[in-house]
Amino acid sequence: MSVRPQTLSIIGFGAFGQLIARHLRPHLALSVCDPRVRSNDLPQVDPTQAARADVVVLAVPLPQLEGVLHAIAPHLRPGATVIDVASVKLHPARLMLQILPDHVEIIASHPLFGPASAAGGLAGHRIAWCPLRGKGHRRLAAFLRGQGLEVIETTPDQHDRDMAVVQGLTHLIARSLTRLGPLPQLMATRSFQKLVEAAALVQDDSPELLATILRANPHAAPVRARFLAEAAGLAAGN
């Protein structure tokens, strides 16, 4: 990457890719790569072309990541930066380090917001930031901070440990509540109302995202088991 990135491609133009595009388009020349979603006003490119950008953002569902990495790897330019935005970090970090050529920089990131919570803008929201290779991450982090984001530097393992609680339990609880059917509204207490609001915020997340959070994070299952064991103990009066 030269003095500053000029071009950025987004591979995977789902809800999150579109959110990124809305916020980045005033700053960079954007292109979009997604065979299933068309953009009305951004250049559509194939993976080979997308790989030639200064910054390549991977916003595909996690199960597609490995295939995309193989598709772009031969076409990435020396000094380019590849960033993923998946909700877990150990698994994509391992894939990117294994598959991408040595001449690109790599950042594993996780924006801690979504289309629902960031509807009013990025300011005050947070992004987990794991620089894996190269030094360009500093300049990009500074750019994101300039957009009002709080950039939290961490490691893939620490990220996944934290998220096993933060997202793993929130999604587990929220979806389980939703599956119980219509919830009592008239008799809600303030604390229950907060649970209902938490559930509403993650209710529309995709099944792929739910699967990623619940099962692609190696720390999720043990944290969940501890939570469910505590709940069973409380129910039994322990």
Next chain:
Amino acid sequence: MSVRPQTLSIIGFGAFGQLIARHLRPHLALSVCDPRVRSNDLPQVDPTQAARADVVVLAVPLPQLEGVLHAIAPHLRPGATVIDVASVKLHPARLMLQILPDHVEIIASHPLFGPASAAGGLAGHRIAWCPLRGKGHRRLAAFLRGQGLEVIETTPDQHDRDMAVVQGLTHLIARSLTRLGPLPQLMATRSFQKLVEAAALVQDDSPELLATILRANPHAAPVRARFLAEAAGLAAGN
């Protein structure tokens, strides 16, 4: 009860009894009965004297209710009103109807707020209201509405069904989260933050209240079992 109640006694002067006293003392002549807690400025009476008030509010932990009912029953005056404030309603309703003499009116109630959530006043808060015997409940409900409370008339069974979800699950989830130990703060999402806030609101409730909510409500166990089964299913990818 004559035109309007003149005297009110509160039996059980714990956190909730004290909250009631703060809000009712401008309106009625109050007395307090609790061998374990002294009031600095309200008359302390024994159960026999407490039973002679126009309105007797029972704010003791549920396991003590049966004993208190037997102690006051012979001393209640014709036309007096007895109100309990426990967090479940089927069990206390049954006890009150069995033990109290026919010449008193009975209301089972559940204020849907506590010392933490009502720190700023009663206005806008809700109380579940189950008239069990007599007609004085209308005048008392009107008085409570005048204090800004929303009075929700319901039956003990419907109350317990609703609360098995509203309080049963909130307390189960909140306490289980708390038992996991320190929670990640830096990486919190908005939805997780709401869970943490819900947990904080019920964190200081007494062990007796927790036991009442989780185990004295006959609908709590089946609702909890459904919730935990949904959670286990989600964890397994169903």
